[in-house]
Amino acid sequence: MWVWGPPNHPPPLAPQLCRRHKVGVLYCRAGQSTEEEMYNNECAGPAFNEFLSLLGERVTLKAFSKYAAQLDTKTDSTGTHSLYTTYQDYEIMFHVSTMLPYTPNNRQQLLRKRHIGNDIVTIVFQEPGALPFTPRGVRSHFQHVFIVVRAHEPCTDGVSYRWGRGGGTRGSLLPPSGDLGSFLMPLGVNFGVPSATFW
Numbered sequence: 001m002w003v004w005g006p007p008n009h010p011p012p013l014a015p016q017l018c019r020r021h022k023v024g025v026l027y028c029r030a031g032q033s034t035e036e037e038m039y040n041n042e043c044a045g046p047a048f049n050e051f052l053s054l055l056g057e058r059v060t061l062k063a064f065s066k067y068a069a070q071l072d073t074k075t076d077s078t079g080t081h082s083l084y085t086t087y088q089d090y091e092i093m094f095h096v097s098t099m100l101p102y103t104p105n106n107r108q109q110l111l112r113k114r115h116i117g118n119d120i121v122t123i124v125f126q127e128p129g130a131l132p133f134t135p136r137g138v139r140s141h142f143q144h145v146f147i148v149v150r151a152h153e154p155c156t157d158g159v160s161y162r163w164g165r166g167g168g169t170r171g172s173l174l175p176p177s178g179d180l181g182s183f184l185m186p187l188g189v190n191f192g193v194p195s196a197t198f199w
Contacts, residue, residue, distance in 0.1 A: 030129030
């Protein structure tokens, strides 16, 4: 796994013709680490919802007129809501695992994987107590960039997000502010980075 550096500065946005991007977001609860476990989290917990509020705006899909990233904006077949944001001149639609349809008694959750598994960039959000994540266990030909973010003291005044690089657990703490989205968005749209890890 190649990890981008240096640790304190995200890469500049590469000049690209495409100004619309889709980014997958997986939710990893305490004690989880595998792709299958994350796809089978039916609902978002408070820590995940708090993190999503920093990434973008929750939008209603029906009649949504901006970039929808292949989500259904007519019949709600891909869920009723999603997460959308803009960064500089880029539009970003997030395929959030817990906002996509959940199928009971289906461990593969193909309706969710159909979207997230075809996204080049995937954010893996980890609650405190989540087990280490490795991209080696992900079965996809398209997912190439993994940004792993771990919450510390979520849903408190001291909430922060740890990130780092390499295989260790040390890294800097980022406060829950608009700066977090500004830090992650260049990684989300710069597809030249094969893999990035945050803790």
